[in-house]
Amino acid sequence: MTRYFSRVVAVAASAAFALGLAACATGSTPSASPAGTTSTTPSASASVDVKQLTVTPGKLTIATGKPAYSPWVEDDKPESGKGFEAAVAYAVAEKLGFTKDEVVWKRTTFDEAVTPGPKAWDFNLQQFSITDERKKAVDFSSSYYTTSQAVLTYKGSKIAAAASLAELKAAKLGATIGTTSLSALNKVIAPTEAAKVFNNNDDAVLALKNKQIEGLVVDLPTALYLSAAVIDNGTIIGQLADNTGGDQFGLVLQKGSKLTAPVTAAVDALKADNTLATLEKTWLSESISVPVLQ
Template sequence: MKNTVAKVVLGLGMAGVLVGCGAEETAKDSFDQIKEKGTLVVGLDDTFAPMGFRDSDGEIVGFDIDLAKEVGERLDLDVEFQPIDWALKETELTNGNIDLIWNGYTITDERKKQVDFSSPYLENSQIIIVLEDSEIQTKEDLSGKVIAAQQSSSAVDAINADESTIIEEFANEEVVLYPSNNDVFNDLASERSDAIVVDETLGRYYMKQNEDISYRVLEDNFGEEEYAVGMRKEDDKLTEAINQALEEMKTDGTYDKIYAKWFAE
């Protein structure tokens, strides 16, 4: 999103049942089972502010959290939030450990091979952040520099997809990967990396919350994109229900109220 500060546990027994049942079980649309159970399990990276993260009291909050809770109310379902290893998000979904991936989840061609997406609900871009006094001014200045990003993130996908193939010019011809975006920012703050690539929604929010460190966002970026909810490919009824709820929220103003709460600036 341009010029804005814009990311429960199924019992082990149930997980075992799902694995034991194999493809036959997971190949069915699960919406009826979800309604019967009364609970929708959302997988997320609980460090992805302001989309889904833990506040000072340890509660999971965020823009996506509020959206998911509102969708749950409209579908008459409780929503439980399950922190997961973001690198394994599609595996968690396919295995039935979660019902949705909903946490600043970017639509990409590669992900479309594994999941179905809801209608897009938020625009985003992959921005390049450096420290204020860095000599880096453009994307071309990243040549020979150490660049960091979150592993299995859309930031990495965007870098790899960049037509300039600039990754070949990075130090060691690679992106330094970390499990969370907090680690990525810490790497830049400690000057172990020269620049980082992150979602604009997260990046601008993080910088606003950490104004003791002087960051700078380059005018260049690694592309525009859209966020959506990820579901299993066979869950057509669930996809339709979520799309309808999101559309109703945009029509009646609920979406705008939630947006204003998190992205007022």
């Protein structure tokens, strides 16, 4: 996905999707976790006193965008724990041994978060794709989300009511050359008519707007934006189950941060116990009515 779409998504897409978990304190007994899961996993800070490594000892300072949009953060209130990234943030905090009351939120721009230098927060999340170039300036945790691919169309198209992959096979579909979207289109949908290949995202979007194609395959965050702000009567048919090769989002930390290892361990633990999968289903599938196509 292009740099243009990766950031515009967070700003405009979700803004038009005003959709409507907070983690509880860790302890020796099971505690309520985001999205109704139950956690008995020991704190990821068991071997390190994480609370003494934070910018404010005893507090975990988390940053996100200003403003932050749905479905990543609901109603621009990350402290509510509602929205995929807000819920992930509190789940990580819980694994690190912090209660909700010990979490402090700050706001930053996307660009300032990934520039070199000291940070006034412990980690930042606002759909940062993990790249080698960015790793030169900041640290990343392991990935908490891999973008899936989605099929975008317009109201009234022949495939607008499609509910399965089989119903898409005879459609006129397109994607941008050299992208994961094109690979997924050919591999997962395997249309009977050769996919229309475009040189860039702008050309692909224009083709859909002009109804030269019936459906466009792009990553889900981009589809959210396009359907909300670019394509008249745009509608997302669904997302593909196979997200192989998608962009990976990671938590950003200051370069060389002593928190990088424990934060990564926390993310890995949330992946292992299926908390991340549960949150993804809750906030990036069910709440925005984008079903997984089978």
